[in-house]
Amino acid sequence: MSEQKQAGEVTLKRTLTLPLIIMFGLAYLAPTVVFNYYGLFTPSTHGMYTLALCVTAVVMALTAYSYTQMVKAYPSAGSAYTYVNKSVQPHLGFLSGWVMLVDYLLLPMICYLLLGVYINEYFPVLPVWAIVVFVAAIGMIVNIVGIKTASIIDTIVTCAAIAFTILFVACIVRYVTNGGGSGTLFDPSAFYNPDNFELKGTLAASAVLCASFVGFDAVTTLAEEAKEPQKVMGKAIMGVVIGAGVIFAIVAYFSQIAWPQAHTGIEDPDTGIFELFPHLGMNWLGTMFFVIDNCGSFVCAMAGMGAVSRILYGMGRDNILPKKFFGKLSPKFQTPVNNIVLTTLIALTAIFYQDNVMGAASLVSFGAVCGFFMVNLSVISHYIIRGKERGGAAMFRHLVIPALGMVSLVVVFYFIETPAKILGGAWLLVGILYLAIKTRGFKELPPEMKLDE
Numbered sequence: 001m002s003e004q005k006q007a008g009e010v011t012l013k014r015t016l017t018l019p020l021i022i023m024f025g026l027a028y029l030a031p032t033v034v035f036n037y038y039g040l041f042t043p044s045t046h047g048m049y050t051l052a053l054c055v056t057a058v059v060m061a062l063t064a065y066s067y068t069q070m071v072k073a074y075p076s077a078g079s080a081y082t083y084v085n086k087s088v089q090p091h092l093g094f095l096s097g098w099v100m101l102v103d104y105l106l107l108p109m110i111c112y113l114l115l116g117v118y119i120n121e122y123f124p125v126l127p128v129w130a131i132v133v134f135v136a137a138i139g140m141i142v143n144i145v146g147i148k149t150a151s152i153i154d155t156i157v158t159c160a161a162i163a164f165t166i167l168f169v170a171c172i173v174r175y176v177t178n179g180g181g182s183g184t185l186f187d188p189s190a191f192y193n194p195d196n197f198e199l200k201g202t203l204a205a206s207a208v209l210c211a212s213f214v215g216f217d218a219v220t221t222l223a224e225e226a227k228e229p230q231k232v233m234g235k236a237i238m239g240v241v242i243g244a245g246v247i248f249a250i251v252a253y254f255s256q257i258a259w260p261q262a263h264t265g266i267e268d269p270d271t272g273i274f275e276l277f278p279h280l281g282m283n284w285l286g287t288m289f290f291v292i293d294n295c296g297s298f299v300c301a302m303a304g305m306g307a308v309s310r311i312l313y314g315m316g317r318d319n320i321l322p323k324k325f326f327g328k329l330s331p332k333f334q335t336p337v338n339n340i341v342l343t344t345l346i347a348l349t350a351i352f353y354q355d356n357v358m359g360a361a362s363l364v365s366f367g368a369v370c371g372f373f374m375v376n377l378s379v380i381s382h383y384i385i386r387g388k389e390r391g392g393a394a395m396f397r398h399l400v401i402p403a404l405g406m407v408s409l410v411v412v413f414y415f416i417e418t419p420a421k422i423l424g425g426a427w428l429l430v431g432i433l434y435l436a437i438k439t440r441g442f443k444e445l446p447p448e449m450k451l452d453e
Helices: 018-029 038-044 049-073 080-087 090-122 128-145 151-177 199-213 216-225 229-258 273-280 283-317 337-353 357-386 392-414 418-438
Strands: 003-006 009-012
Touching: 018 216, 018 229, 038 049, 038 199, 038 229, 038 273, 038 357, 049 080, 049 199, 049 216, 049 229, 049 357, 049 392, 080 090, 080 357, 090 128, 090 283, 090 337, 090 357, 090 418, 128 283, 128 337, 151 229, 151 273, 151 283, 199 229, 199 357, 199 392, 216 229, 229 273, 273 283, 283 337, 337 357, 357 392, 357 418
Parallel strands: none
Antiparallel strands: 003 009
């Protein structure tokens, strides 16, 4: 981040415009994630992967709207923890931050899992567990020695992913117009097929797909660098969610018209996207995706591990977590080695999900859905209960829309896999017990968490 001195103080320079902020958000979401879930949800939705993504986008748009309202109230903050802490209740705020910490901790695990599964698909002689251990070890070493991934590399990988997505759609357009697939670019059944539609399958897919939108709120961390943040940030948040939803839906739709029978033809859901390319007679496209997506996963894991190790260090430094372990820096490398090693060990749990990518993704969804639910509640508490707003327009903006967001998230939560709910619930219980001890039975205010460092 660039800085400038004003009146003896160092402040962030306001240079970011709306398009730049939206592009940052879309890059943060990783454009190729829609390909990663193709094999999982095309069969489970009976070929209506596009519909499931659109349902998810609507659910996320309701919550995104709540973020736009809260960023107006707290323009310098960008976390669900802050919103709940200041608008609802400090102890609930701490627990909201605690449950969303799961997302940060598990992001490297998901990335390493995808690396392991995809590399194994191309090189079966290499077992998934060995690949996961190898790349996790490299990631740990890179983060420990303090070598940061250059932003230019991140930019190149993101641009390559976007370019691949455009190329992919263009290739399918040519394939279909030449008589392949459905034979037409306009096939309503690729979106909704009443003969095969099952509400349960669509909502179950949406429950996991919420994880693919996690990070849209990251643009709020740029509030202090944005030109006219009061006008721009709300539009940026909605722009990222809508933009991601459109991109994801387009890719899913064209994938479906390219191979209408994929929902019954995919043999291995975890690597289903690699079955689509040979079906199109475009193995070269699969090789290109293999390289770009794996590079993106590794960069994402590096960034995720670096971020969560800093968050844990900050919590240790502030004595929220035991300072002797979490708040310690290596004298040699000046990095939080303990946290990096711990995060790596957590990431290695990918080994247990090598045959269940969906189960791993569900774990991330648990934290996201719970955190998003509390953000919607924050809007109602801040504007209606505490602000005592009245009038039809205010009630619609600050009561009806957030309430719809909460209801939709409750439905989505219901369809999250049971093992994910159990593990997520156990993590939340640990947070409750820890908070009870830390605040002497909830009699004191909880320590402040900093989840947007």
